[in-house]
Amino acid sequence: MxxxxxxxxxxxxxxxxxxxxxxxxxxxxxxxxxxxxxAVSEDVTYEELKNRLNSKSIMLIDVREKWEILEYGKIPGSVNIPLAEVSEALQMNPKAFHEKYNEAKPSRSDRLVFSCVAGVRSKKALDTAISLGFSSAQHYAGGWKEWATYECSEKKEIN
Structure with a gap:
């Protein structure tokens, strides 16, 4: 046996x-x-994102294509780096990053949040960032759709 x-x-x-x-x-x-x-919890809620943007404690990277930003708008304070450019952008030297995106290049310890329309591309960008050593990276799964819904309802309540 x-x-x-x-x-x-x-x-x-x-x-x-x-x-x-x-x-x-x-x-x-x-x-x-x-x-x-x-890794930090991957998802950020609308409220968390809004608070962090107000306190300027994060860099919000919108990974949609430029035409999507022009056609539909963007979350105020976000930087547009299309998904296809994320890996290269996060590996650029600081001067090249600033010249291309008009922002200071984030360090691996900076808090990054990725967004897109509804969380699919931002999750891919998050995975890329984590693989490159950005351990505090997160994503806003609700994306532009959720942001626009909340923002429109807040404006209606004010008026």
Missing amino acids: VPLRLLLWSARWAILGSADSALWGVKSIKGSCHNFCT
Whole structure:
């Protein structure tokens, strides 16, 4: 009779190819857990975003295309860096970043929040930023749609 422990080890060996692969798999899971466990909560609510923008404690990066900003508008104080440019932009030297986006380049410890229309592209930008070492990055999942809805209802209440 073969011990259960040996059967399990043999199964891992067969699936991953070797003992080294089995150990590598465990190490990679540990590494990815570390990245997720040390990251700040990923989502920002409308209220949190509005408060942070008012206190100027974040850089809000809108990852929509330029034509979307022109056609639909943007959250005041946001910087437009289309999703396709996010990785390159976050790796630029500070002078090039300032010349292209007219803002100071954020450091890896700065609080970044990404937004788009409804959270899909901002989540991709968030993943990119975290992979580049921006550990305090977050995203506004509600995006422009939610922001515009809240802002329109606040203006109606005032009038």
